[in-house]
Amino acid sequence: MRYAVLVTGPAGAGKSTFCASLITHANTLGRQVHLVNLDPAAERFEYQPAVDIRDLISLEDVMEELEFGPNGGLVYCFEYLLNNLDFLEDELGQYEDEYLIIDCPGQIELYTHIPLLPRLAQFLQTRLGYRTSAVYLVESQFMQDKAKYFAGVLSAMSCMLSLGISMLCLMSKMDLVKDDKGRVRREVGRYLDPDPNLLLEDVNSQTNPKFHSLNKAVVSLIEDQNIVSFLPLDVSAEDSVNTILSHIDNMMQYGEDEEPKVPKDMDEGDFDDY
Ligand SMILES: Nc1nc2c(ncn2[C@@H]2O[C@H](COP(=O)(O)OP(=O)(O)O)[C@@H](O)[C@H]2O)c(=O)[nH]1
Ligand SMILES: [Mg+2]
Known part of the structure; x- marks a missing residue:
């Protein structure tokens, strides 16, 4: 069986960092997972991507040769990828049992403007036979400003509706959730489900x-x-990454022939040591 997780969310939400910590964690469990980079503007990775959009097209080249600005350049890169999905088929078709972590770019127009991610999800599922799901990251800093929280939830919802696959929402950078005196919040639950x-x-x-x-x-x-409730993500806490991985596995029925995996629910108690 083949599995793929799209790691989505706005730029700077912590997607690439999360991908790396998920891979580190999976490796400690003795599991093989591979990184796919779909961000044509990405600079460096902790883990070498097994498949990289930059091998197909790079933002730098597009900007230089076609004289596009950064946003137009990104849109061009994605339209190019959409027209050349065979590239992914060539790169991914060879894997039999596979678990892919797909690091997506964050520009909102790529979610709403061109149907890159929905088409990609569909392509992975129907053409390549991947069981595909998504996570959507919203920064914890958004929680401290309710209007931003609002915007974060609505963008997650919009992504969920347009992707049309099961999606888990993560509140990233939980280590930064602090109260007015700079102490890390204890009542994290209040933020995850206000x-x-x-x-x-x-x-x-x-x-x-x-x-x-x-x-x-x-x-x-x-x-x-x-529709939207959040699991806390702190990339520096192995427990948090482990919980999220088990939720993702569960969402895709990973290894359904083996022992069923019941996600351990994470509540405020797990953040007591803050
Ligand atoms: N404090 C903190 N910073 C983080 C965390 N995850 C990512 N960052 C930082 O947030 C910035 C953006 O992260 P990145 O993974 O590149 O975001 P992306 O644009 O969504 O891929 C970087 O400076 C990271 O070091 C986290 O869990 N805690
Ligand atoms: Mg990134």
Whole structure:
């Protein structure tokens, strides 16, 4: 069986760092996983990617030869990849049992503007037979500002809807969640699953009153559908990475012929040592 995890989220959310720590962790469990880099602007990696979009096209070349700016250049790179998906087939088709960690770029237009990621997910599943799922990272710093949290949740939701595959939301950089005095927060759970009323109050206090009814509608959407809840990610804590890996495995029914894996739920208690 072949498995693939798309690691998605905005630029700077910690995707590449998470990919590396997931690989390190999988390796300590004696598992073989491979990195796929889909970011044409990536500079360096802790682990050498097994497949790299930069072997197909590099942002630097596009900018130089076609005189595009960085954003236009990225869009060009992705359109190019979309038209040359055989590249992935050539590179990935050879693997039999495989677990791929796919490091995606973060520019929002790549999620909404050109259907790169949905097409890619579909291609991996139907053409190459990969069981495919996704994680979406939102930075913990977003939690401290409820309006940003709002934006983070909506972008996660939009990604989930457009990808159409199972997706796990991660709150990254949990080591940075601190209170006013700079102490690391103990009540992490409050951030991962905030009280809808408090959320509404906070967001309303930061927005023009004419948007308050819209805010209310969005909060109830978040609440009723329970679409988005976050697992805490701290790349420096092996426990956190382990929990997330078991959730990802579970989402894809990894090794379903073996022992079923029940994800260990992580709650505030696991962050007691902060
Ligand atoms: N404190 C902290 N910083 C992190 C963490 N993960 C990533 N970073 C930093 O955030 C920045 C962006 O990380 P990167 O993995 O390149 O983000 P990407 O653009 O989503 O791939 C880098 O400076 C990382 O060192 C984390 O868990 N904690
Ligand atoms: Mg990156």
